[in-house]
Amino acid sequence: MxxxxxxxxxxxxxxxxxSLQAGGPKKIEDQHRRGKLSARERIDxxxxxxxxxxxxxxxxxxxxxxxxxxxxxxxxxxxxxxAIDGREVFIFSQDxxxxxxxxxxxxxxxxxxxxxxxxxxxxxIIGINDSGGARIQEGVDALAAYGEIFHRxxxxxxxxxxxxxxxxxxxxxxxxxPSITDFVFMVEESSYMFVxxxxxxxxxxxQEITAEKLGGADxxxxxxxxxxxxxxxxxxxxxxxxxxxxxxxSNNKQKPPMLDLRDPPDRTDPALDxxxxxxxxxxxxxxxxxxxxxxxxxxMEVQSAFARNIICGFGRLGGQTIGLVANQPSILAGVLxxxxxxxxxxxxxxxxxxxxxxxxxxDVPGFMPGPDQEHGGIIRHGAKLLYAFTExxxxxxxxxxxxxxxxxYLVMNSKHIHCDxxxxxxxxxxxxxxxxxxxxxxxxxxxxSASDQDAALNEKMNKYREAFAxxxxxxxxxxxxxxxxxxxxxxxxxRTLQVLEGKEVKGPYRKHGNIPL
Ligand code: HXC
Numbered sequence: 001m002x003x004x005x006x007x008x009x010x011x012x013x014x015x016x017x018x019s020l021q022a023g024g025p026k027k028i029e030d031q032h033r034r035g036k037l038s039a040r041e042r043i044d045x046x047x048x049x050x051x052x053x054x055x056x057x058x059x060x061x062x063x064x065x066x067x068x069x070x071x072x073x074x075x076x077x078x079x080x081x082x083a084i085d086g087r088e089v090f091i092f093s094q095d096x097x098x099x100x101x102x103x104x105x106x107x108x109x110x111x112x113x114x115x116x117x118x119x120x121x122x123x124x125i126i127g128i129n130d131s132g133g134a135r136i137q138e139g140v141d142a143l144a145a146y147g148e149i150f151h152r153x154x155x156x157x158x159x160x161x162x163x164x165x166x167x168x169x170x171x172x173x174x175x176x177x178p179s180i181t182d183f184v185f186m187v188e189e190s191s192y193m194f195v196x197x198x199x200x201x202x203x204x205x206x207q208e209i210t211a212e213k214l215g216g217a218d219x220x221x222x223x224x225x226x227x228x229x230x231x232x233x234x235x236x237x238x239x240x241x242x243x244x245x246x247x248x249x250s251n252n253k254q255k256p257p258m259l260d261l262r263d264p265p266d267r268t269d270p271a272l273d274x275x276x277x278x279x280x281x282x283x284x285x286x287x288x289x290x291x292x293x294x295x296x297x298x299x300m301e302v303q304s305a306f307a308r309n310i311i312c313g314f315g316r317l318g319g320q321t322i323g324l325v326a327n328q329p330s331i332l333a334g335v336l337x338x339x340x341x342x343x344x345x346x347x348x349x350x351x352x353x354x355x356x357x358x359x360x361x362x363d364v365p366g367f368m369p370g371p372d373q374e375h376g377g378i379i380r381h382g383a384k385l386l387y388a389f390t391e392x393x394x395x396x397x398x399x400x401x402x403x404x405x406x407x408x409y410l411v412m413n414s415k416h417i418h419c420d421x422x423x424x425x426x427x428x429x430x431x432x433x434x435x436x437x438x439x440x441x442x443x444x445x446x447x448x449s450a451s452d453q454d455a456a457l458n459e460k461m462n463k464y465r466e467a468f469a470x471x472x473x474x475x476x477x478x479x480x481x482x483x484x485x486x487x488x489x490x491x492x493x494x495r496t497l498q499v500l501e502g503k504e505v506k507g508p509y510r511k512h513g514n515i516p517l
Contacts, residue, residue: 019057019073023097031097036167036190037234039078039095042128046091046238047082054080055113061106061138072098075106076131079114081123084245087257090118093128096168100132103174107135108145115152122251124161126241129178130168146173153180158353160251163241166191166227167234169211175226182350183244183302184227186217187237193220193227222305225343229302243300247314247321248354255355256321261296265318265494269293272486276402276427280435280469283330286311286361289401290326293490295319302347307339312347314356318494323351326361327412329402336408337368338381345384349515352392357497360389360413363402365434382411383516390417391513395500398422399489400471400480404430415479420503421496423489424471424480431468435461438468 020040022028028038037045043052056079060071076098081090092111094101111127118125134142156162157180164178165185170193178184178193186193194215201207201214213219220227229244231237249256269292277284291297294315301313309332312325325344327334351358367378389396389411396419398412409430413419424430432438439460440447450456467473474480484492 015058021073022095027097034190035233036096036130038097039093039101039128039130042167042234042238043078043080043082043091043093045235046126046128046241047084047089048086052080052082052091054078056110059106059110061104074098075104075110076101077103077107077110079110081114081117084242087245087250088121088123089245090114090123090125091128092126094131094168096130096132099135101130101168102132102135103142103145104135104138105141105145108142108148112148112152115149115156118160119152119156122160122253124163124245124248124250125156126163126165127178127181128165128167129170129174130166131174132169133172133174143173146177149177150180153177157182158252161245161248161354163244165237165241166193166217167237171195171197171215179226183229184220185229185231185237185241186220186227187234188217188230188232190234192216221303225303225306225339227303230305244314247300247316248356252354258319259316260319261298261316263295266491268487268491269489270487272489275486276425280402280429283333285330286326286328286334286363286401289361289486289489290315290324293317293493294324299324303343307337307343309334309337310340310344312344317359317490317497320497321356322359322497323347323356324359324361325413327364329363332368333365334363334403335365335368336382336385336411337373338376338378341378341381341385341411345381345388348385348388348392352388352394355394357395357500358389358392358397358413359493360396360398360419362398362400362404362409362412364405364408364412365403366405366408380516382407386411386417387513387515389413389419391515393503393505393507395497395503396420397493397496397500399484399493400424400428400430401486402427402429403434404428405433406431415481420500421481422479423482423484423492424475425486425489426471426483427486428471428474428480428483429465429469430471430474430479431464435464435469438464 031038061075077092077094079092092114115125162181163183164181167187175193192211192215198209198211198214201209217230221230229240231240275284275288290299299313299315309328311328314321315324367382396413398419410416415422443460447453447456471480471483475483
């Protein structure tokens with residue numbers, strides 16, 4: 001090798017070496033002490049072994065607004081692409097060991113480059129966030145850089161899946177990039193998201209609160225609905241992201257990958273014939289049906305701790321990914337409230353954008369009554385779910401297990417908002433409202449004038465139940481495609497998904513609809 005060539009290679013090795021050292025051993029040790037992995041360790045765990053190809057390893061910023069010429073190796077973020085179970089994804093991983101992973105101009109340009117490529121080639125983009133936010137020394141350039149990322153998040157929405165993983169601080173306007181993406185993962189006790197941190201909260205409202213209580217994983221997974229998945233540590237969190245990717249197509253033109261879990265499609269479960277209790281007021285766990293019918297009893301629940309009265313998540317039927325939306329009778333009797341409507345509405349829209357067929361399992365007594373819900377906007381939140389199901393053009397199937405009352409029945413992917421195929425179990429009750437409410441309205445005078453009002457109410461409720469609280473009236477009208485044996489649910493759904501495979505719907509031209517946000 002001649003001397004010039006040797007020197008150039010040595011220079012490249014030196015520059016690469018500097019970048020690979022990140023913020024140095026002490027900073028990496030600090031990161032580990034807090035239970036956090038480094039940016040590169042996270043990438044290594046997320047991607048298939050040896051598949052990571054890095055971009056912009058030599059890129060640095062151009063100094064800062066204080067006139068200092070100081071630059072940082074890789075500018076605090078590692079970017080590139082690699083594979084998850086053999087399928088390509090693009091990735092950026094912020095490096096907290098370099099100026100706190102703060103986002104400056106060059107840092108953002110690296111992120112934007114992989115986002116642009118992800119959209120161009122049609123592959124998911126995964127962002128690992130661990131950052132002190134806008135790099136203060138870069139002033140307005142840092143804010144402009146955030147704007148470029150937000151712009152790309154919005155343009156990529158519905159084109160390629162976007163996944164955010166919060167593995168450290170995420171504060172200020174920086175939270176808006178993850179919140180635009182499709183799924184947000186958080187790690188217990190080492191990640192937080194808020195628009196204004198505890199010190200500003202104290203100054204403005206005189207309230208003392210810790211970062212964890214203000215915007216930790218628990219808050220966002222149970223109360224705010226900002227996050228979709230939580231894991232106890234970085235390792236398990238990254239494993240869950242790999243699992244999620246396996247259910248999803250790489251872009252909006254593809255179908256999700258098929259995966260044969262060797263579960264016979266015609267497997268029946270006779271125990272399901274006894275799932276619905278005789279007493280209509282008694283609850284049961286919808287998960288019994290979900291885990292029984294899905295391939296290999298595998299289900300990836302989304303937002304499992306938020307609005308638990310509705311269950312959303314991914315599973316497979318006959319190898320094909322489905323998006324499942326199910327009322328949960330064991331929580332608040334499965335009513336639809338504000339949070340449940342928002343949660344399911346957003347999930348349905350994701351599935352529709354990415355060609356994932358929707359299956360609704362219905363046991364819904366109605367919308368939650370009361371001033372809290374009304375004043376909180378149950379009308380517009382409920383409308384979100386109605387809108388989302390109605391506009392979805394992917395194959396849509398419903399199974400009504402028990403209660404299907406009033407507006408909530410219509411909203412839950414009913415025939416009347418054009419689901420493709422719907423089934424009812426023999427225990428289904430499809431009516432305007434529940435027997436008690438209905439009897440009190442329709443037979444009000446007779447009940448009030450009866451000597452024994454309770455007995456009169458019971459008698460009228462029974463009369464109503466016989467006439468309306470069954471699936472047969474709806475089946476006679478053709479509003480139900482078939483009343484099926486519960487034990488056959490899996491088989492019937494798989495056959496229906498097969499027949500709907502070629503579904504195509506074309507609507508009138510429009511720029512976009514106006515969902516009640
Ligand atoms: C420049 C930053 C930085 C930032 C952290 N650092 N945040 N440098 N700009 N925003 C640097 C620190 O100076 C330090 O550098 C190193 O990162 C590690 O930070 P520490 O404070 O030592 O770490 P820790 O104690 O763990 O605290 C982490 C932290 C804290 C909670 C994130 O650094 C912090 O509060 N930073 C400011 C957060 C913030 O207010 N950001 C702006 C949010 S508003 P050295 O050299 O000592 O290692 C925003 C607007 C976005 O982002 C708008 C989008 C539209």
